[in-house]
Amino acid sequence: MRSAEIRRRFLAHFEANGHTVVPSAPLPFDDPNLLFVNAGMVQFVPYFIGQQAAPFKRATSVQKCIRTQDIEEVGKTTRHGTFFQMNGNFSFGDYFKAEAIKLAWELSTKSQDDGGFGLDGDRIWATVYFDDEEAIDIWHRVIGLPMERIVRRGKADNFWSMGIPGPCGPCSELFYDRGPDYGPDGGPEVDEDRYMEFWNLVFMQNERGAGSTKDDYPILGELPAKNIDTGMGMERMAALLQGVDNLYEIDETRPILDKAASLTNKRYGEHSGHAANQSHPDDVRLRVVADHVRTALMLVGDGVTPSNEGRGYVLRRILRRAIRSMRLLGWDDRALPELFPVARDCMSASYPELATDFERITMIAYSEEETFRRTLAAGTTIFDTAVTAVKASGASVLPGEQAFKLHDTYGFPVDLTLEMAAEHGLSVDTEAFHRLMTEQRERAKADSKANKSAHGNSPAYRQLRDLGETIFIGYTDLTTETAVRGIVADGELVTRAKEGQIVEVVLDETPFYAESGGQIADEGLITGDGALLRVLDVQKPLKGLIVHRVEVAEGEIGTGAVVHAQVDPEWRRSARQAHSGTHIMHAALRQVLGPTALQSGSYNKPGYLRLDFAWGSALNEATKRDVEEVSNRALRADLAVTVQHMPLARAREIGALALFGENYDTDVRVVEIGGPWSRELCGGTHVDHSSQVGALTIVGESSVGAGVRRVEAFIGLEAMRYLANERALVNAVSETLKVPPAEIGDRVSTLVERLRTVEKELERNRVAAVLAGAGALASQAQEVAGKQLVAVQAPAGVAGNDLRTLALNIRGRLDQSRPAVVVLTSDVDGRVHFVASVNPSGQQAGVSAGALVKEFAPVLGARGGGKADLAQGAGGDPSKAADALAVVVRSLSASA
RNA sequence: GGGGACGUAGCUCAAUUGGCAGAGCACUGCCUUUGCAAGGCAGGGGUUGAGAGUUCGAUUCUCUUCGUCUCCA
Numbered sequence: 014m015r016s017a018e019i020r021r022r023f024l025a026h027f028e029a030n031g032h033t034v035v036p037s038a039p040l041p042f043d044d045p046n047l048l049f050v051n052a053g054m055v056q057f058v059p060y061f062i063g064q065q066a067a068p069f070k071r072a073t074s075v076q077k078c079i080r081t082q083d084i085e086e087v088g089k090t091t092r093h094g095t096f097f098q099m100n101g102n103f104s105f106g107d108y109f110k111a112e113a114i115k116l117a118w119e120l121s122t123k124s125q126d127d128g129g130f131g132l133d134g135d136r137i138w139a140t141v142y143f144d145d146e147e148a149i150d151i152w153h154r155v156i157g158l159p160m161e162r163i164v165r166r167g168k169a170d171n172f173w174s175m176g177i178p179g180p181c182g183p184c185s186e187l188f189y190d191r192g193p194d195y196g197p198d199g200g201p202e203v204d205e206d207r208y209m210e211f212w213n214l215v216f217m218q219n220e221r222g223a224g225s226t227k228d229d230y231p232i233l234g235e236l237p238a239k240n241i242d243t244g245m246g247m248e249r250m251a252a253l254l255q256g257v258d259n260l261y262e263i264d265e266t267r268p269i270l271d272k273a274a275s276l277t278n279k280r281y282g283e284h285s286g287h288a289a290n291q292s293h294p295d296d297v298r299l300r301v302v303a304d305h306v307r308t309a310l311m312l313v314g315d316g317v318t319p320s321n322e323g324r325g326y327v328l329r330r331i332l333r334r335a336i337r338s339m340r341l342l343g344w345d346d347r348a349l350p351e352l353f354p355v356a357r358d359c360m361s362a363s364y365p366e367l368a369t370d371f372e373r374i375t376m377i378a379y380s381e382e383e384t385f386r387r388t389l390a391a392g393t394t395i396f397d398t399a400v401t402a403v404k405a406s407g408a409s410v411l412p413g414e415q416a417f418k419l420h421d422t423y424g425f426p427v428d429l430t431l432e433m434a435a436e437h438g439l440s441v442d443t444e445a446f447h448r449l450m451t452e453q454r455e456r457a458k459a460d461s462k463a464n465k466s467a468h469g470n471s472p473a474y475r476q477l478r479d480l481g482e483t484i485f486i487g488y489t490d491l492t493t494e495t496a497v498r499g500i501v502a503d504g505e506l507v508t509r510a511k512e513g514q515i516v517e518v519v520l521d522e523t524p525f526y527a528e529s530g531g532q533i534a535d536e537g538l539i540t541g542d543g544a545l546l547r548v549l550d551v552q553k554p555l556k557g558l559i560v561h562r563v564e565v566a567e568g569e570i571g572t573g574a575v576v577h578a579q580v581d582p583e584w585r586r587s588a589r590q591a592h593s594g595t596h597i598m599h600a601a602l603r604q605v606l607g608p609t610a611l612q613s614g615s616y617n618k619p620g621y622l623r624l625d626f627a628w629g630s631a632l633n634e635a636t637k638r639d640v641e642e643v644s645n646r647a648l649r650a651d652l653a654v655t656v657q658h659m660p661l662a663r664a665r666e667i668g669a670l671a672l673f674g675e676n677y678d679t680d681v682r683v684v685e686i687g688g689p690w691s692r693e694l695c696g697g698t699h700v701d702h703s704s705q706v707g708a709l710t711i712v713g714e715s716s717v718g719a720g721v722r723r724v725e726a727f728i729g730l731e732a733m734r735y736l737a738n739e740r741a742l743v744n745a746v747s748e749t750l751k752v753p754p755a756e757i758g759d760r761v762s763t764l765v766e767r768l769r770t771v772e773k774e775l776e777r778n779r780v781a782a783v784l785a786g787a788g789a790l791a792s793q794a795q796e797v798a799g800k801q802l803v804a805v806q807a808p809a810g811v812a813g814n815d816l817r818t819l820a821l822n823i824r825g826r827l828d829q830s831r832p833a834v835v836v837l838t839s840d841v842d843g844r845v846h847f848v849a850s851v852n853p854s855g856q857q858a859g860v861s862a863g864a865l866v867k868e869f870a871p872v873l874g875a876r877g878g879g880k881a882d883l884a885q886g887a888g889g890d891p892s893k894a895a896d897a898l899a900v901v902v903r904s905l906s907a908s909a
Numbered sequence: 910g911g912g913g914a915c916g917u918a919g920c921u922c923a924a925u926u927g928g929c930a931g932a933g934c935a936c937u938g939c940c941u942u943u944g945c946a947a948g949g950c951a952g953g954g955g956u957u958g959a960g961a962g963u964u965c966g967a968u969u970c971u972c973u974u975c976g977u978c979u980c981c982a
Binding site for chain 1: 910911912913914915927928929964965966978979980981982
């Protein structure tokens with residue numbers, strides 16, 4: 014049975030049993046503590062912890078998940094994959110243990126003809142928490158599972174919590190016996206390879222307290238509303254139903270593996286035993302490729318782009334690991350263009366957007382491979398020099414420091430270092446390498462820990478949020494009378510704030526828009542009770558909590574005070590223009606460049622907007638003009654801006670654009686400009702008609718990373734002012750150059766050209782003037798101790814580099830077969846500049862320009878120095894020049 | 910968020926305790942040669958990313974800033 018069919022049957026089974034089908038949340042999730050969604054229940058957490066009322070009693074989903082903690086183990090074992098899909102069913106205070114167990118059992122064992130998975134019930138085992146008699150009873154008496162296939166397990170295996178105080182509870186896991194080929198008898202306690210876990214049922218029934226370790230915490234009491242959270246591993250079920258050993262061999266990954274094998278002329282499984290730990294390194298590499306390529310496809314599909322931090326870094330690592338695994342298999346060409354289309358064909362049955370979005374996805378992924386190839390090329394040269402150095406020193410071990418530096422600074426993977434070192438007959442000090450890696454890891458960890466305790470998720474916010482949601486009325490009103498619900502100073506709840514303090518204030522309701530969706534926070538005032546608060550920033554640290562950072566400009570403010578909140582209307586008007594302008598620019602970009610140019614981030618504030626979008630190359634002038642033209646035509650057309658609320662699914666149906674990485678509620682706000690002309694999910698504040706935006710002018714276009722470009726524009730009055738400025742500038746230049754504006758370009762380039770020629774000419778003349786006296790000075794050469802010596806005062810005003818040129822020229826005029834020494838001084842604005850130069854013959858005779866300078870410079874009271882062939886310096890008293898030159902003569906005759 | 914490295918001619922890169930900014934390829938001209946990565950000679954091309962500091966003197970050292978690459982969290 015194919016994975017897509019497993020998915021379909023799963024959802025159908027639970028939908029038929031009263032569950033609402035909820036689409037998968039995007040992988041990048043709106044939670045600072047979570048890089049990616051890593052379990053099916055993540056998007057339902059607010060319902061489980063009671064922060065929000067669940068809109069449905071029962072839900073089911075197939076959730077995309079990513080786990081990278083064990084990325085090094087991928088391919089080596091059968092159980093680790095970086096991407097997987099968790100099929101789940103959830104109950105929020107509705108059905109509990111009996112129903113959950115029954116639903117799971119039914120679907121697992123129902124015959125395939127009847128829409129089930131058709132597993133043999135006699136080969137299913139269940140584990141339960143050791144004292145969960147209720148679950149044991151259900152398994153045995155209701156389902157009919159014999160007692161010998163019900164296994165009691167401890168807290169580590171069969172008790173679930175989120176790792177922090179909150180809901181928790183026992184679990185029950187379903188295992189399938191894959192038969193004696195896979196390992197010894199005896200159930201999951203003996204061998205979890207033969208007995209494969211495929212479904213975990215969590216019975217959320219208790220409250221847990223704080224604890225020190227993973228399974229050391231008190232279980233406090235029973236929850237008032239009990240919940241069910243289950244997870245059936247899609248890949249595991251697929252492996253069972255497709256009769257393959259592991260998740261790398263199911264229908265959604267095996268074709269990628271086969272493609273990699275055929276490219277590299279490998280035969281998968283040729284050298285490996287049946288058990289996972291008997292895998293040949295090539296087989297491990299093939300599995301890594303299959304796993305990582307699929308994961309990367311899903312990540313890029315969900316809007317993640319490679320970068321050097323956060324989510325983007327995880328993606329980069331995965332892509333690069335895939336590429337270098339191919340390299341280790343012997344494939345040096347571009348690998349991703351061969352593999353991504355295969356991965357797309359594997360996954361698009363369940364995720365059709367991968368096919369429609371494929372051009373954008375590959376643009377990002379392939380350009381990352383190009384970047385990596387450049388990195389590898391640079392690293393290889395550095396590697397080669399390191400190897401030559403090691404060989405030259407007669408050693409046979411490449412130091413760990415070298416391997417670490419290659420990895421840390423130049424991004425050259427250590428496994429490639431190992432492989433290439435071996436080709437040169439060298440080993441690598443891996444112990445030192447790992448020590449350095451650990452040091453770096455600890456540095457980063459210590460830092461992030463120090464950072465977390467500093468600010469982060471303050472409990473004060475949580476307390477305030479528990480008092481209820483802040484009501485946002487800013488879509489319709491800019492002022493309101495309301496009460497101060499709480500004040501936070503330095504992360505602590507306080508009751509009062511004095512004049513001059515900067516604190517955070519939470520109100521019962523607010524017209525202030527908190528920064529989100531790229532729109533900057535509102536500015537304005539909060540007054541009342543004799544106090545005047547200037548609003549500096551507005552943020553939403555928790556869902557449903559709006560926090561105003563304010564400066565207490567006058568008076569004092571206390572909790573409970575009735576205040577008047579007033580958004581600056583001018584500010585808001587401009588902010589609305591900018592935000593609507595962003596949508597218009599986005600639509601215009603997609604109209605001109607095609608649907609690939611999808612927004613990946615934005616920022617807008619009064620008068621200004623910035624939009625990042627997926628695109629591989631710089632926009633030329635004509636394209637920028639086109640985008641501007643389309644945008645401004647939309648403004649002129651005076652399109653109506655409308656806002657409506659609808660279910661997320663409906664919004665997707667009508668093609669509303671959703672931003673990557675944003676987490677949307679099931680009920681979303683859709684902003685339309687001219688109906689279908691621009692349709693985006695957005696919580697921002699907008700104008701009523703596009704003409705109110707006024708004007709839009711692009712002022713910059715740049716790159717923000719591989720495959721992402723950024724446009725910046727001015728909006729409304731700012732756009733007009735910008736253009737007016739430009740016009741004034743052009744007029745000024747036109748007037749100065751005395752040419753019409755249209756001819757400025759030509760005029761400037763001829764001017765620059767001419768200036769350059771004249772400067773060259775001037776330079777030549779100056780040098781010629783300096784060198785004019787060279788012959789005369791050279792003729793003043795004297796013989797001192799068998800050496801030619803020119804030690805003279807050059808004309809005044811010949812400074813630094815010119816003096817050097819002169820000295821070298823004079824030196825060139827002397828007999829090169831014999832030692833020649835030139836020392837010149839010059840009076841430059843009351844300071845002496847001097848140069849000494851010795852020809853090669855003179856250096857051989859033991860005369861050093863540097864040493865000479867050190868001898869006579871003190872006579873002048875100056876400093877200088879240099880090398881044997883040339884030395885120079887400056888400073889001191891010009892009247893001592895003759896004395897200094899005399900020192901030179903004495904020194905030369907003495908050295909003879 | 911923390912660490913490392915790099916910004917030099919159109920491109921790829923040099924420049925030994927701070928002391929004449931170079932090479933190869935590309936470009937222009939001439940010569941040689943009937944051509945398909947030809948040879949010779951000559952030449953043009955630089956604000957050493959930007960700004961400040963230390964110094965007689967900074968591509969080199971220090972600080973700031975911008976950009977690129979990279980590792981870790």
